[in-house]
Amino acid sequence: MTDSKNIFVIGLNDFNRERLETLRGAEGWRFHGLIAPEAVYDTEIFDIAAMLEEATAELEAFDGSIDAIVGYMDFPVSTMLPILCEKFGIRSTSLESLLKCEHKYWSRRVQREVIPDHIPKFTAFDPFDDEAMTRIGEAGLYFPFFVKPIKSSGSRLGFRIDTPEDFYQAIEQLRGSIGTIADPFNTVLEHANLPSEIAAVDGHFCMAEEIIGGWQCTIEGYVFDGEVVSYGIVDSLRYPQVLSFFHYRYPSGLPDDIQATMIELTDTIMRHIGYDNSAFNVEYFWDEIQGRIWLLEINTRISQSHCDLFEKVDGVSNQQVTIDLGLGQRPAMSHRQGEFSMAAKFFHRVFFTDAVVTRVPTDAELAELQADFPGCHIAVQVEEGQRLSSLPEQDAYSFALAHVYLGASSAEQLLADYDRLVARLAFEFDDIQG
Incomplete structure (x- = not known):
């Protein structure tokens, strides 16, 4: 053609x-x-x-x-x-508007300008500063708090800090590894016109933030010619008692009024940032006990993890948004035209400190599972002989062995199908640590 x-x-x-x-x-x-x-x-x-x-x-x-x-x-x-x-x-969108989302310190500062009641206490600190913990205290942050790089990549190098010992252990890891993110991020910052107070906080800095929590979710949206459109909310559900994600579920089970408030907050902040003609997703917590909605972070893209979920429920992957916007046209997202009422991406994890993978499910086993669970897709993340600690982009607490995508008629059915499926998903390990 x-x-x-x-x-x-x-x-x-x-x-x-x-x-x-x-x-x-x-x-x-x-x-x-x-x-x-x-x-x-x-x-x-x-x-x-x-x-x-x-x-x-x-x-x-x-x-x-x-x-x-x-x-x-x-x-x-x-x-x-x-x-x-x-x-x-x-x-x-402009590089500066994108960095107002991705540079965690700059992002919190611009969020605080328009939605201060939905932002935790925060401060930037230099992990190579021996007085860093004192400076965090001077900024009004006390145990427990969370630390992460100014430019984080997934959940990597993010730590909950409950004691001074936790902080010094985290600092040791940050000092050893932050350069892999900081150095390339600083290359990007050189292309941008930064305010002086932001330029002083480069990619080697970290954030300390008040602990926030609750029901976590993500608004998927885009801005087209200045109009902010939020087209779906996906719940992010964790394993009990740990920070690791268990599954993403769409559509959200949050109360309608909470969803409406989150959409309104999203409109406010994305307009304030000047973000335009690009996709985004914004992560929130709803703390039902405190009656608070917290903005966790803004990502400057669709979530690939949600593509299959939108396809199953709405009839088209949210990749449609990225391509349409790239071509300069309004995205053609459908709504509730998919095969399933609900969909999820499950993370099949092990909570070892480390181990060597000695067996993964065979192609025949995967094909059989995918035949037994219509619409299912299983993406194995490890190989035989691989040491789990060699996997990139893992959180600090677990390793994801497989991503399991399922569609169902209800949240209960999703969980029941996942339990039946994962019981047949055979991984084996040697040299298991912790």
């Missing part, structure tokens, strides 16, 4: 290409990978300057129209997109 739209996808892999080709309008689109998926997915080493140079050269050499440049990943993909889009005249 001569008038096909050329869409460049950073880190395009086969799984995402298959999904993208099922979207509305895909018959008129040609997808091109930009930067190899292994450079942004299965690594914690990001040479952003080299990746930007490589992507720029590839786009400049392309013999055809460049109609959209998109991506679905968090850091480093999200932060490269506005730089590339500006260079090639593609509609996107």
Whole structure:
């Protein structure tokens, strides 16, 4: 087709290409990978300057129209997109508005300007400062509190701090590992026009925040020509007594008035930031005991974890939003036109300190499970012989062995089906620690 739209996808892999080709309008689109998926997915080493140079050269050499440049990943993909889009005249939000979401300290400061009652106490600190704990106390934060890098990547390097010992253990890990995020993030900051008080807090800094909690959820939305649209709320449910996620569930079971307030808060903050013509998701807590809604963080992309959920319930993956916006058009999301009333992504985890994987489910076993549970998809995350501690992007408490996507008629049915399925999902381990 001569008038096909050329869409460049950073880190395009086969799984995402298959999904993208099922979207509305895909018959008129040609997808091109930009930067190899292994450079942004299965690594914690990001040479952003080299990746930007490589992507720029590839786009400049392309013999055809460049109609959209998109991506679905968090850091480093999200932060490269506005730089590339500006260079090639593609509609996107500005780098500064994106950083007002992704730079955790800057984000909290702008949130505090318009929705202060929904923001925890916070302060930035330098983990290489031996007086860091004293400075956190001077900022009015006391045990327990939470620490995380200024630019976090998933749940990595996030810690709950209950005692001075916890803090010093966290500091030791942060000092050893924060550079893998901080150095490439600082490369991005060099491209931005930053206020002096933000420029002083670079990627090597961390955040300390008051502990917030409750029922966690995520609003998926977008801004198109200044209009903020929230099109779905996904619940994030954790394993009992730990921070690790158990499953994401859509649609949300939150009370309607709480959902409405969260949507209103989202509209307020995204307008204030000046975010435009891009997708986002905003994570919240509803603390039912205190009667408080807390904004946890803003992500500058759709959640890939939610794609299958929207497809099962609404009839189209929320990837539709990213592509439509990239092409400069209003997203064509449907509502409740899918095969299932509810859907979930389950994280099948082990709570070891470490272990070696000696067996994973076979292809035949997975095919049998997927036949027995219609609509089910199982994505195994480990390989035989792999040491769990080598897995990238894990939280501090567990390892995800498999992601299990299910659709059902109710929340109860989802849980019952998951229990039956996971009982047949055979993993084995050796050298188990803790």
